Amino acid sequence: MEFPIDQKHRLPVQDADEHDVAAIIETVKATKPDAGLRSLDHYKIKLPSWRYAARQKLIPLIRWETPYVAKLQNAMRSPVLDSYFSITANLGTHTFFMIFLPILFWCGYTDLGRGLVHVLASGVFFTSFVKDLLCLPRPLSPPLSRISMSPSVSLEYGFPSTHSTNAVSIAVYAVVMLRSSSSDINSTLKITLEIISYFYTTSIVLGRLYCGMHGFLDVLIGAALGVLLSVIQCLYGGILDDFIFQGSPMAPLLVLSIVLVLVRIHPEPADDCPCFDDSIAFAGVIIGVEAGNWHYARTAYAWDLPIPATVPFDLAKVGWLQAVARILVGVIVIFAWRGATKPALLKYLPPLFRVVETFGLTLPRKFFVQASMYTKIPKNLKTDNVLPPISEIPSLITSLRHPRKNRSVSIGPQSEADAYEALAFHDRQRRESNSSASKKRQIARDQGKSDSIDSAYFSPPTSYRSAPDKPRIVALPTPAPSQVDLHKGLSLPDVFFDDTATPATLPSSANIPDRRPSEDRREYEKEEREIFSMVEKPRVRYDVEVVTKLIVYTGIAWLAVEGNPLLFEYIGLGLGT
Secondary structure, eight states, rough: OOOOOOOSSSSTTTOOHHHHHHHHHHHHHHOOOOOOTTTTTTTHHSSSSHHHHHHHHHHHHHHHHHHHHHHHHHHHHHHHHHHHHHHHGGGGGHHHHHHHHHHHTTTOHHHHHHHHHHHHHHHHHHHHHHHHHHHHOOOOOTTSSSSSSSSSGSSSSOSSOOOHHHHHHHHHHHHHHHSTTTTTOOOHHHHHHHHHHHHHHHHHHHHHHTTTTHHHHHOOOOOOOOOOOOOHHHHHHHHHEEEHEEEEEEHHHHHHHHHHHHHHHHHOOOSSSSSHHHHHHHHHHHHHHHHHHHHHSSSOOOBOSSSEEEEEEEOHHHHHHHHHHHHHHHHHHHHHHHHHHHHHHHHHHHHHHHHHTTTTTOOOOOBBBOGGGGSOTTOOOOOSSSSSOOHHHHHHHHHHHHHHHOEEESOOOOHHHHHHHHHHHHHHHHHHHHHHHHHHHHHHHHTTTTOOOOOOSOOOOOOTTTOTTSSSOOOSSSBBBHHHHHHTTOHHHHSSSSOOOOOOOOOOOGGGGTTTTTHHHHHHHHHHHHHHSOOOOOOBTTTHOOOOOHHHHHHHHHIIIIHHHHHHHHHHHOOOO
16 A cells, blocks of 8 residues: 655654654655656556556657647747646636535525536546546646646646546536426527526636646547537436436435445545545535535425426615625525534544544545554644635635735656656656767768767756766656647657556667666656656545535535525524415
Protein backbone atom coordinates (compact mmCIF):
# COMPACT_ATOMS: atom_id res chain seq x y z
CA MET A 1 0.00 0.00 0.00
CA GLU A 2 1.27 3.46 -0.89
CA PHE A 3 0.88 6.50 1.32
CA PRO A 4 2.04 9.69 -0.42
CA ILE A 5 3.31 12.09 2.21
CA ASP A 6 2.70 15.81 1.82
CA GLN A 7 5.76 17.84 2.75
CA LYS A 8 3.49 20.38 4.39
CA HIS A 9 2.05 17.80 6.77
CA ARG A 10 5.02 15.46 7.00
CA LEU A 11 5.41 16.04 10.73
CA PRO A 12 2.15 17.31 12.23
CA VAL A 13 3.58 17.24 15.76
CA GLN A 14 0.69 19.15 17.23
CA ASP A 15 -1.86 16.63 15.97
CA ALA A 16 -0.13 13.27 15.65
CA ASP A 17 2.15 11.10 17.70
CA GLU A 18 5.73 10.95 16.41
CA HIS A 19 5.58 7.15 16.41
CA ASP A 20 2.53 7.23 14.16
CA VAL A 21 4.15 9.63 11.72
CA ALA A 22 7.35 7.58 11.68
CA ALA A 23 5.34 4.46 10.95
CA ILE A 24 3.65 6.15 8.00
CA ILE A 25 6.96 7.38 6.62
CA GLU A 26 8.56 3.95 6.97
CA THR A 27 5.63 2.41 5.17
CA VAL A 28 6.07 4.88 2.35
CA LYS A 29 9.79 4.18 2.13
CA ALA A 30 9.15 0.45 2.04
CA THR A 31 6.66 0.67 -0.81
CA LYS A 32 8.02 3.55 -2.90
CA PRO A 33 10.39 2.52 -5.72
CA ASP A 34 13.86 3.98 -5.92
CA ALA A 35 14.41 7.08 -8.03
CA GLY A 36 15.13 6.13 -11.59
CA LEU A 37 12.93 3.03 -11.46
CA ARG A 38 9.46 4.27 -10.56
CA SER A 39 8.74 5.75 -14.00
CA LEU A 40 9.81 2.76 -16.09
CA ASP A 41 6.66 1.00 -17.23
CA HIS A 42 4.80 2.75 -14.40
CA TYR A 43 1.29 2.25 -15.77
CA LYS A 44 2.06 -1.23 -17.06
CA ILE A 45 2.97 -2.23 -13.52
CA LYS A 46 0.20 -0.35 -11.73
CA LEU A 47 -2.77 -1.14 -13.98
CA PRO A 48 -4.43 -4.45 -14.84
CA SER A 49 -3.52 -5.61 -18.34
CA TRP A 50 -6.91 -4.74 -19.87
CA ARG A 51 -6.88 -1.21 -18.46
CA TYR A 52 -3.29 -0.71 -19.56
CA ALA A 53 -4.13 -1.95 -23.07
CA ALA A 54 -7.04 0.51 -23.32
CA ARG A 55 -4.81 3.33 -22.10
CA GLN A 56 -2.15 2.51 -24.68
CA LYS A 57 -4.75 2.71 -27.45
CA LEU A 58 -5.81 6.23 -26.43
CA ILE A 59 -2.59 7.87 -25.26
CA PRO A 60 -1.25 8.35 -28.83
CA LEU A 61 -4.32 10.41 -29.71
CA ILE A 62 -3.69 12.75 -26.78
CA ARG A 63 -0.05 13.15 -27.79
CA TRP A 64 -0.92 13.66 -31.43
CA GLU A 65 -3.46 16.43 -30.76
CA THR A 66 -1.33 18.36 -28.25
CA PRO A 67 0.52 20.61 -30.76
CA TYR A 68 -2.78 21.53 -32.43
CA VAL A 69 -4.33 22.49 -29.08
CA ALA A 70 -1.20 24.53 -28.37
CA LYS A 71 -1.52 26.35 -31.69
CA LEU A 72 -5.16 27.13 -30.92
CA GLN A 73 -4.18 28.50 -27.52
CA ASN A 74 -1.32 30.57 -28.89
CA ALA A 75 -3.52 32.03 -31.62
CA MET A 76 -6.22 33.11 -29.14
CA ARG A 77 -4.20 34.17 -26.09
CA SER A 78 -4.91 37.63 -24.68
CA PRO A 79 -5.19 39.03 -21.13
CA VAL A 80 -8.93 39.60 -21.58
CA LEU A 81 -9.61 36.03 -22.68
CA ASP A 82 -7.35 34.69 -19.93
CA SER A 83 -9.55 36.41 -17.36
CA TYR A 84 -12.80 35.53 -19.10
CA PHE A 85 -12.17 31.81 -19.47
CA SER A 86 -10.64 31.45 -16.01
CA ILE A 87 -13.77 33.07 -14.52
CA THR A 88 -16.32 31.16 -16.60
CA ALA A 89 -14.57 27.91 -15.65
CA ASN A 90 -15.97 28.46 -12.15
CA LEU A 91 -19.49 28.14 -13.61
CA GLY A 92 -18.72 24.51 -14.37
CA THR A 93 -17.28 23.59 -10.98
CA HIS A 94 -18.80 21.44 -8.27
CA THR A 95 -18.83 24.42 -5.90
CA PHE A 96 -21.07 26.43 -8.23
CA PHE A 97 -23.56 23.58 -8.62
CA MET A 98 -23.67 22.83 -4.88
CA ILE A 99 -24.77 26.42 -4.24
CA PHE A 100 -26.97 26.88 -7.31
CA LEU A 101 -28.95 23.61 -7.25
CA PRO A 102 -30.53 24.03 -3.78
CA ILE A 103 -31.94 27.41 -4.84
CA LEU A 104 -33.98 25.69 -7.55
CA PHE A 105 -35.68 23.51 -4.94
CA TRP A 106 -36.35 26.44 -2.60
CA CYS A 107 -37.96 28.42 -5.42
CA GLY A 108 -40.39 25.65 -6.31
CA TYR A 109 -38.54 24.13 -9.29
CA THR A 110 -38.25 20.67 -7.77
CA ASP A 111 -38.73 18.89 -11.11
CA LEU A 112 -35.95 20.90 -12.77
CA GLY A 113 -33.75 20.56 -9.70
CA ARG A 114 -34.13 16.77 -9.59
CA GLY A 115 -33.33 16.47 -13.29
CA LEU A 116 -30.19 18.59 -13.00
CA VAL A 117 -29.05 16.72 -9.89
CA HIS A 118 -29.38 13.43 -11.76
CA VAL A 119 -27.40 14.54 -14.84
CA LEU A 120 -24.76 16.49 -12.91
CA ALA A 121 -24.16 13.91 -10.21
CA SER A 122 -24.02 11.15 -12.82
CA GLY A 123 -21.69 13.25 -14.95
CA VAL A 124 -19.26 13.89 -12.11
CA PHE A 125 -19.35 10.26 -10.99
CA PHE A 126 -18.89 8.61 -14.37
CA THR A 127 -16.25 11.05 -15.66
CA SER A 128 -14.31 10.50 -12.43
CA PHE A 129 -14.83 6.76 -12.88
CA VAL A 130 -13.37 6.84 -16.40
CA LYS A 131 -10.52 9.14 -15.36
CA ASP A 132 -9.35 6.71 -12.68
CA LEU A 133 -10.03 3.74 -14.96
CA LEU A 134 -7.78 4.86 -17.84
CA CYS A 135 -5.38 7.26 -16.05
CA LEU A 136 -4.91 9.42 -19.15
CA PRO A 137 -2.94 12.66 -18.59
CA ARG A 138 -3.87 16.17 -19.55
CA PRO A 139 -2.17 17.53 -22.70
CA LEU A 140 1.51 18.10 -22.09
CA SER A 141 2.73 21.42 -20.69
CA PRO A 142 4.74 22.84 -22.40
CA PRO A 143 3.86 23.44 -25.23
CA LEU A 144 0.56 24.29 -23.49
CA SER A 145 0.19 26.84 -20.72
CA ARG A 146 -2.39 26.01 -18.06
CA ILE A 147 -4.60 28.88 -16.95
CA SER A 148 -6.67 28.30 -13.84
CA MET A 149 -8.05 29.85 -10.66
CA SER A 150 -8.17 26.42 -9.01
CA PRO A 151 -4.76 24.70 -8.85
CA SER A 152 -6.28 21.46 -7.50
CA VAL A 153 -7.98 20.82 -10.85
CA SER A 154 -4.66 20.08 -12.53
CA LEU A 155 -4.04 17.20 -10.11
CA GLU A 156 -6.75 15.15 -11.79
CA TYR A 157 -6.46 13.07 -14.93
CA GLY A 158 -7.67 14.69 -18.14
CA PHE A 159 -9.89 12.20 -19.98
CA PRO A 160 -12.80 12.89 -20.19
CA SER A 161 -13.55 16.53 -19.35
CA THR A 162 -15.97 16.81 -16.42
CA HIS A 163 -16.55 20.51 -17.17
CA SER A 164 -17.64 19.64 -20.71
CA THR A 165 -19.93 16.86 -19.50
CA ASN A 166 -21.61 19.12 -16.96
CA ALA A 167 -21.98 22.08 -19.32
CA VAL A 168 -23.43 20.05 -22.19
CA SER A 169 -25.77 18.03 -19.97
CA ILE A 170 -27.17 21.23 -18.44
CA ALA A 171 -27.69 22.85 -21.84
CA VAL A 172 -29.32 19.82 -23.45
CA TYR A 173 -31.61 19.16 -20.50
CA ALA A 174 -32.53 22.85 -20.15
CA VAL A 175 -33.36 23.20 -23.85
CA VAL A 176 -35.49 20.05 -23.80
CA MET A 177 -37.37 21.33 -20.75
CA LEU A 178 -37.89 24.74 -22.37
CA ARG A 179 -39.28 23.17 -25.53
CA SER A 180 -41.50 20.69 -23.72
CA SER A 181 -45.25 21.09 -23.95
CA SER A 182 -45.47 21.62 -20.20
CA SER A 183 -43.35 24.79 -20.35
CA ASP A 184 -45.52 27.93 -19.98
CA ILE A 185 -42.68 30.43 -20.57
CA ASN A 186 -43.36 33.04 -23.26
CA SER A 187 -41.53 32.62 -26.56
CA THR A 188 -39.20 35.61 -26.17
CA LEU A 189 -37.93 34.51 -22.78
CA LYS A 190 -37.69 30.93 -24.00
CA ILE A 191 -35.44 31.93 -26.93
CA THR A 192 -33.34 34.09 -24.63
CA LEU A 193 -32.81 31.24 -22.18
CA GLU A 194 -31.90 28.88 -25.02
CA ILE A 195 -29.29 31.33 -26.32
CA ILE A 196 -27.87 31.65 -22.81
CA SER A 197 -27.65 27.85 -22.57
CA TYR A 198 -25.76 27.59 -25.85
CA PHE A 199 -23.43 30.44 -24.93
CA TYR A 200 -22.77 28.93 -21.50
CA THR A 201 -21.86 25.57 -23.00
CA THR A 202 -19.63 27.07 -25.68
CA SER A 203 -17.76 29.18 -23.12
CA ILE A 204 -17.11 26.22 -20.83
CA VAL A 205 -16.06 23.75 -23.54
CA LEU A 206 -13.92 26.19 -25.52
CA GLY A 207 -12.48 27.47 -22.26
CA ARG A 208 -11.12 24.03 -21.38
CA LEU A 209 -9.13 24.05 -24.62
CA TYR A 210 -8.08 27.69 -24.26
CA CYS A 211 -6.92 27.19 -20.67
CA GLY A 212 -4.80 24.19 -21.69
CA MET A 213 -6.64 21.87 -19.32
CA HIS A 214 -7.98 19.48 -21.94
CA GLY A 215 -7.51 18.36 -25.52
CA PHE A 216 -10.06 17.84 -28.27
CA LEU A 217 -10.61 14.19 -27.36
CA ASP A 218 -11.30 15.07 -23.71
CA VAL A 219 -13.98 17.65 -24.50
CA LEU A 220 -15.57 15.65 -27.34
CA ILE A 221 -16.03 12.53 -25.24
CA GLY A 222 -17.06 14.63 -22.25
CA ALA A 223 -19.66 16.44 -24.35
CA ALA A 224 -20.95 13.15 -25.79
CA LEU A 225 -21.34 11.75 -22.29
CA GLY A 226 -23.24 14.90 -21.28
CA VAL A 227 -25.66 14.45 -24.18
CA LEU A 228 -26.14 10.77 -23.32
CA LEU A 229 -26.91 11.47 -19.66
CA SER A 230 -29.38 14.23 -20.58
CA VAL A 231 -31.18 11.97 -23.06
CA ILE A 232 -31.43 9.21 -20.44
CA GLN A 233 -32.83 11.68 -17.92
CA CYS A 234 -35.37 13.01 -20.43
CA LEU A 235 -36.52 9.51 -21.39
CA TYR A 236 -36.46 7.76 -18.04
CA GLY A 237 -36.42 10.52 -15.41
CA GLY A 238 -40.19 10.34 -15.01
CA ILE A 239 -40.03 6.60 -14.41
CA LEU A 240 -37.46 7.12 -11.66
CA ASP A 241 -39.62 9.83 -10.07
CA ASP A 242 -42.64 7.53 -10.04
CA PHE A 243 -40.55 4.76 -8.51
CA ILE A 244 -39.28 7.02 -5.72
CA PHE A 245 -42.53 8.85 -4.86
CA GLN A 246 -45.00 6.00 -5.22
CA GLY A 247 -42.85 3.27 -3.78
CA SER A 248 -42.25 2.00 -0.28
CA PRO A 249 -39.25 2.89 1.88
CA MET A 250 -37.43 0.23 -0.08
CA ALA A 251 -37.17 2.67 -3.04
CA PRO A 252 -34.64 5.09 -1.44
CA LEU A 253 -32.92 2.12 0.22
CA LEU A 254 -32.45 0.52 -3.19
CA VAL A 255 -30.95 3.77 -4.51
CA LEU A 256 -28.64 3.82 -1.49
CA SER A 257 -27.52 0.26 -2.18
CA ILE A 258 -26.82 0.93 -5.86
CA VAL A 259 -24.83 4.08 -5.10
CA LEU A 260 -22.71 2.30 -2.47
CA VAL A 261 -21.98 -0.53 -4.90
CA LEU A 262 -20.86 1.98 -7.54
CA VAL A 263 -18.61 3.66 -5.00
CA ARG A 264 -17.14 0.31 -4.03
CA ILE A 265 -16.26 -0.66 -7.61
CA HIS A 266 -14.75 2.75 -8.42
CA PRO A 267 -11.39 1.97 -10.08
CA GLU A 268 -8.14 2.41 -8.18
CA PRO A 269 -5.95 4.94 -10.05
CA ALA A 270 -2.27 4.43 -10.74
CA ASP A 271 -1.46 7.84 -9.23
CA ASP A 272 -2.83 9.78 -6.27
CA CYS A 273 -5.76 11.44 -8.07
CA PRO A 274 -8.59 13.26 -6.20
CA CYS A 275 -11.28 12.08 -8.66
CA PHE A 276 -12.59 9.55 -6.13
CA ASP A 277 -13.32 12.37 -3.68
CA ASP A 278 -15.61 14.07 -6.19
CA SER A 279 -17.42 10.79 -6.86
CA ILE A 280 -18.04 10.32 -3.14
CA ALA A 281 -19.42 13.85 -2.75
CA PHE A 282 -21.97 13.50 -5.53
CA ALA A 283 -22.86 9.97 -4.51
CA GLY A 284 -23.89 11.50 -1.19
CA VAL A 285 -25.90 14.14 -3.06
CA ILE A 286 -27.92 11.47 -4.89
CA ILE A 287 -28.62 9.60 -1.64
CA GLY A 288 -29.72 12.76 0.18
CA VAL A 289 -31.94 14.02 -2.64
CA GLU A 290 -33.77 10.73 -3.18
CA ALA A 291 -34.28 10.04 0.52
CA GLY A 292 -35.23 13.64 1.30
CA ASN A 293 -37.70 13.96 -1.59
CA TRP A 294 -39.30 10.63 -0.72
CA HIS A 295 -39.93 11.70 2.88
CA TYR A 296 -40.82 15.35 2.16
CA ALA A 297 -43.48 14.25 -0.34
CA ARG A 298 -45.30 12.57 2.57
CA THR A 299 -45.45 15.69 4.72
CA ALA A 300 -48.36 18.13 4.85
CA TYR A 301 -46.23 20.96 3.43
CA ALA A 302 -45.19 19.54 0.06
CA TRP A 303 -47.12 20.24 -3.14
CA ASP A 304 -47.91 17.41 -5.53
CA LEU A 305 -47.69 19.52 -8.68
CA PRO A 306 -45.86 19.59 -10.97
CA ILE A 307 -44.32 16.60 -9.17
CA PRO A 308 -44.54 15.34 -5.58
CA ALA A 309 -42.16 16.92 -3.03
CA THR A 310 -42.38 20.34 -4.73
CA VAL A 311 -41.47 23.10 -2.26
CA PRO A 312 -44.34 25.64 -1.97
CA PHE A 313 -43.30 28.92 -3.56
CA ASP A 314 -45.13 31.80 -5.18
CA LEU A 315 -43.12 34.95 -5.80
CA ALA A 316 -46.27 37.08 -5.98
CA LYS A 317 -47.22 36.00 -2.45
CA VAL A 318 -43.87 35.83 -0.70
CA GLY A 319 -42.28 38.86 -2.41
CA TRP A 320 -38.68 39.47 -3.37
CA LEU A 321 -37.53 40.32 0.16
CA GLN A 322 -38.80 37.08 1.64
CA ALA A 323 -37.54 35.08 -1.35
CA VAL A 324 -34.02 36.46 -0.94
CA ALA A 325 -34.21 35.91 2.82
CA ARG A 326 -35.05 32.23 2.47
CA ILE A 327 -32.15 31.75 0.02
CA LEU A 328 -29.72 33.43 2.41
CA VAL A 329 -31.00 31.39 5.37
CA GLY A 330 -30.80 28.19 3.35
CA VAL A 331 -27.21 28.80 2.23
CA ILE A 332 -26.14 29.73 5.76
CA VAL A 333 -27.68 26.53 7.16
CA ILE A 334 -25.86 24.41 4.57
CA PHE A 335 -22.49 25.99 5.36
CA ALA A 336 -23.19 25.70 9.09
CA TRP A 337 -23.95 21.99 8.66
CA ARG A 338 -20.70 21.48 6.78
CA GLY A 339 -18.69 23.57 9.25
CA ALA A 340 -19.99 21.68 12.29
CA THR A 341 -20.28 18.13 10.94
CA LYS A 342 -17.02 17.75 9.10
CA PRO A 343 -14.58 18.49 11.98
CA ALA A 344 -16.73 16.45 14.38
CA LEU A 345 -16.63 13.40 12.11
CA LEU A 346 -12.89 13.76 11.47
CA LYS A 347 -12.41 13.79 15.24
CA TYR A 348 -14.71 10.98 16.36
CA LEU A 349 -14.61 8.55 13.44
CA PRO A 350 -10.92 7.47 13.70
CA PRO A 351 -11.41 5.60 17.04
CA LEU A 352 -14.41 3.81 15.54
CA PHE A 353 -12.41 2.90 12.44
CA ARG A 354 -9.65 1.44 14.62
CA VAL A 355 -12.16 -0.82 16.31
CA VAL A 356 -13.50 -1.91 12.94
CA GLU A 357 -9.93 -2.63 11.79
CA THR A 358 -9.57 -5.21 14.55
CA PHE A 359 -12.19 -7.27 12.73
CA GLY A 360 -10.17 -7.12 9.52
CA LEU A 361 -12.39 -4.52 7.85
CA THR A 362 -10.56 -1.58 6.27
CA LEU A 363 -11.14 0.91 3.50
CA PRO A 364 -9.81 -0.79 0.35
CA ARG A 365 -8.18 2.31 -1.16
CA LYS A 366 -4.39 2.34 -1.36
CA PHE A 367 -3.94 6.14 -1.25
CA PHE A 368 -5.72 6.52 2.11
CA VAL A 369 -3.91 6.04 5.42
CA GLN A 370 -5.63 3.57 7.76
CA ALA A 371 -6.83 4.83 11.15
CA SER A 372 -4.42 2.55 13.02
CA MET A 373 -1.49 4.50 11.55
CA TYR A 374 -2.35 7.91 13.02
CA THR A 375 -3.78 9.32 16.23
CA LYS A 376 -5.27 12.62 15.06
CA ILE A 377 -5.93 14.37 11.80
CA PRO A 378 -4.18 17.75 11.44
CA LYS A 379 -6.40 20.74 12.06
CA ASN A 380 -7.37 23.02 9.18
CA LEU A 381 -6.65 20.24 6.71
CA LYS A 382 -8.09 21.14 3.31
CA THR A 383 -9.96 17.96 2.47
CA ASP A 384 -12.74 19.36 0.32
CA ASN A 385 -12.59 20.78 -3.21
CA VAL A 386 -16.36 20.62 -3.79
CA LEU A 387 -17.84 22.99 -1.21
CA PRO A 388 -15.31 25.28 0.53
CA PRO A 389 -15.71 26.37 4.17
CA ILE A 390 -17.57 29.61 4.74
CA SER A 391 -14.32 31.29 5.79
CA GLU A 392 -13.05 30.97 2.19
CA ILE A 393 -16.08 32.62 0.58
CA PRO A 394 -14.67 36.20 0.83
CA SER A 395 -11.45 35.11 -0.88
CA LEU A 396 -13.45 33.40 -3.63
CA ILE A 397 -15.44 36.59 -4.23
CA THR A 398 -12.24 38.62 -4.28
CA SER A 399 -10.69 36.26 -6.83
CA LEU A 400 -13.69 36.76 -9.11
CA ARG A 401 -13.47 40.54 -8.75
CA HIS A 402 -9.74 40.55 -9.53
CA PRO A 403 -9.17 37.61 -11.87
CA ARG A 404 -5.81 38.83 -13.17
CA LYS A 405 -4.35 38.78 -9.67
CA ASN A 406 -5.78 35.42 -8.69
CA ARG A 407 -5.47 33.30 -11.82
CA SER A 408 -2.33 31.27 -12.35
CA VAL A 409 -0.56 30.47 -15.61
CA SER A 410 1.54 27.35 -15.17
CA ILE A 411 4.07 25.79 -17.52
CA GLY A 412 5.44 22.37 -16.71
CA PRO A 413 4.19 19.23 -14.96
CA GLN A 414 1.82 19.82 -12.05
CA SER A 415 0.77 16.29 -11.12
CA GLU A 416 2.31 12.83 -11.04
CA ALA A 417 0.49 11.98 -14.26
CA ASP A 418 2.01 15.08 -15.89
CA ALA A 419 5.47 14.06 -14.71
CA TYR A 420 5.19 10.56 -16.12
CA GLU A 421 3.92 11.93 -19.43
CA ALA A 422 6.80 14.43 -19.59
CA LEU A 423 9.27 11.62 -18.95
CA ALA A 424 7.60 9.55 -21.66
CA PHE A 425 7.94 12.39 -24.13
CA HIS A 426 11.57 13.02 -23.21
CA ASP A 427 12.34 9.32 -23.58
CA ARG A 428 10.71 9.26 -27.00
CA GLN A 429 12.62 12.40 -27.98
CA ARG A 430 15.84 10.85 -26.70
CA ARG A 431 15.38 7.74 -28.81
CA GLU A 432 14.52 9.79 -31.89
CA SER A 433 17.57 11.96 -31.25
CA ASN A 434 19.79 8.92 -30.82
CA SER A 435 18.55 7.45 -34.07
CA SER A 436 19.13 10.74 -35.85
CA ALA A 437 22.58 11.01 -34.28
CA SER A 438 23.59 7.59 -35.57
CA LYS A 439 22.57 8.52 -39.10
CA LYS A 440 24.41 11.83 -38.90
CA ARG A 441 27.58 10.14 -37.65
CA GLN A 442 27.46 7.72 -40.52
CA ILE A 443 27.00 10.58 -43.00
CA ALA A 444 29.85 12.45 -41.35
CA ARG A 445 32.13 9.46 -41.69
CA ASP A 446 31.20 9.08 -45.33
CA GLN A 447 31.67 12.75 -46.11
CA GLY A 448 34.66 13.26 -43.85
CA LYS A 449 32.99 15.83 -41.67
CA SER A 450 30.99 15.96 -38.45
CA ASP A 451 27.53 17.19 -37.90
CA SER A 452 25.98 18.47 -34.74
CA ILE A 453 22.73 17.41 -33.21
CA ASP A 454 20.11 20.07 -32.77
CA SER A 455 16.85 18.65 -31.54
CA ALA A 456 15.17 20.08 -28.48
CA TYR A 457 11.70 20.30 -27.10
CA PHE A 458 12.55 21.93 -23.83
CA SER A 459 15.49 24.27 -23.31
CA PRO A 460 18.38 21.99 -22.26
CA PRO A 461 20.21 22.31 -18.95
CA THR A 462 23.49 24.19 -19.17
CA SER A 463 25.35 21.12 -17.89
CA TYR A 464 24.69 19.39 -21.20
CA ARG A 465 25.47 22.23 -23.59
CA SER A 466 29.19 21.49 -23.60
CA ALA A 467 28.66 17.99 -24.98
CA PRO A 468 26.80 18.20 -28.30
CA ASP A 469 26.71 14.43 -28.80
CA LYS A 470 24.71 13.85 -25.63
CA PRO A 471 20.92 13.52 -25.85
CA ARG A 472 19.32 16.66 -24.50
CA ILE A 473 17.57 15.67 -21.32
CA VAL A 474 15.46 18.30 -19.67
CA ALA A 475 14.87 18.99 -16.01
CA LEU A 476 13.15 22.34 -16.00
CA PRO A 477 10.46 22.62 -18.71
CA THR A 478 11.21 26.10 -20.02
CA PRO A 479 9.58 26.29 -23.44
CA ALA A 480 11.81 26.95 -26.41
CA PRO A 481 10.59 29.54 -28.94
CA SER A 482 9.67 26.90 -31.52
CA GLN A 483 8.29 24.34 -29.10
CA VAL A 484 4.95 23.89 -30.88
CA ASP A 485 6.55 23.15 -34.25
CA LEU A 486 9.12 20.86 -32.68
CA HIS A 487 6.39 18.97 -30.82
CA LYS A 488 4.44 18.62 -34.03
CA GLY A 489 7.52 17.26 -35.74
CA LEU A 490 7.71 14.53 -33.15
CA SER A 491 3.95 13.94 -33.10
CA LEU A 492 3.41 12.33 -36.49
CA PRO A 493 1.53 9.03 -36.47
CA ASP A 494 4.66 6.99 -37.23
CA VAL A 495 6.23 8.34 -34.06
CA PHE A 496 3.37 8.26 -31.57
CA PHE A 497 0.93 5.63 -32.77
CA ASP A 498 2.50 2.51 -31.34
CA ASP A 499 2.10 0.30 -28.30
CA THR A 500 5.24 1.42 -26.49
CA ALA A 501 4.98 1.48 -22.72
CA THR A 502 4.58 4.83 -20.99
CA PRO A 503 7.35 5.76 -20.39
CA ALA A 504 9.20 3.35 -22.65
CA THR A 505 12.29 1.42 -21.66
CA LEU A 506 15.50 3.32 -22.19
CA PRO A 507 17.28 2.69 -25.50
CA SER A 508 20.00 0.08 -25.50
CA SER A 509 23.64 0.96 -25.81
CA ALA A 510 23.70 -0.65 -29.25
CA ASN A 511 22.01 2.45 -30.63
CA ILE A 512 24.42 4.79 -28.88
CA PRO A 513 27.96 3.72 -29.72
CA ASP A 514 29.66 6.53 -27.78
CA ARG A 515 27.77 6.09 -24.51
CA ARG A 516 27.48 3.48 -21.78
CA PRO A 517 24.16 2.26 -20.33
CA SER A 518 25.19 3.47 -16.87
CA GLU A 519 25.52 7.03 -18.17
CA ASP A 520 22.04 6.89 -19.68
CA ARG A 521 20.66 5.56 -16.43
CA ARG A 522 22.27 8.28 -14.32
CA GLU A 523 21.00 11.02 -16.59
CA TYR A 524 17.54 9.47 -16.65
CA GLU A 525 17.50 9.30 -12.84
CA LYS A 526 18.61 12.92 -12.57
CA GLU A 527 15.96 14.04 -15.02
CA GLU A 528 13.29 12.10 -13.16
CA ARG A 529 14.24 13.55 -9.78
CA GLU A 530 14.21 17.09 -11.13
CA ILE A 531 10.84 16.69 -12.85
CA PHE A 532 9.19 15.10 -9.84
CA SER A 533 10.63 17.81 -7.59
CA MET A 534 8.50 20.32 -9.52
CA VAL A 535 5.27 18.40 -8.99
CA GLU A 536 2.93 19.42 -6.21
CA LYS A 537 3.11 16.74 -3.56
CA PRO A 538 -0.28 15.18 -2.77
CA ARG A 539 -1.27 15.55 0.84
CA VAL A 540 -1.84 12.67 3.21
CA ARG A 541 -5.39 11.35 2.80
CA TYR A 542 -7.10 9.61 5.70
CA ASP A 543 -9.57 6.72 5.54
CA VAL A 544 -12.23 8.55 7.55
CA GLU A 545 -12.44 11.25 4.88
CA VAL A 546 -14.49 8.95 2.64
CA VAL A 547 -17.26 8.34 5.17
CA THR A 548 -17.06 11.97 6.34
CA LYS A 549 -17.60 13.28 2.83
CA LEU A 550 -20.45 10.84 2.20
CA ILE A 551 -22.27 11.91 5.38
CA VAL A 552 -21.64 15.64 4.90
CA TYR A 553 -22.94 15.74 1.32
CA THR A 554 -25.86 13.46 2.03
CA GLY A 555 -26.82 15.95 4.73
CA ILE A 556 -26.37 18.93 2.40
CA ALA A 557 -28.69 17.35 -0.17
CA TRP A 558 -31.27 16.48 2.50
CA LEU A 559 -31.20 20.06 3.78
CA ALA A 560 -31.75 21.33 0.23
CA VAL A 561 -34.84 19.21 -0.48
CA GLU A 562 -36.45 18.75 2.96
CA GLY A 563 -34.63 20.24 5.94
CA ASN A 564 -34.58 23.86 4.82
CA PRO A 565 -38.10 23.84 3.25
CA LEU A 566 -39.48 22.69 6.62
CA LEU A 567 -37.37 25.32 8.38
CA PHE A 568 -38.80 28.02 6.10
CA GLU A 569 -42.31 27.11 7.23
CA TYR A 570 -41.37 27.14 10.90
CA ILE A 571 -39.67 30.56 10.83
CA GLY A 572 -42.27 32.30 8.68
CA LEU A 573 -40.48 32.25 5.31
CA GLY A 574 -42.86 29.72 3.74
CA LEU A 575 -46.38 29.92 2.39
CA GLY A 576 -47.89 28.34 5.47
CA THR A 577 -49.51 25.53 3.48
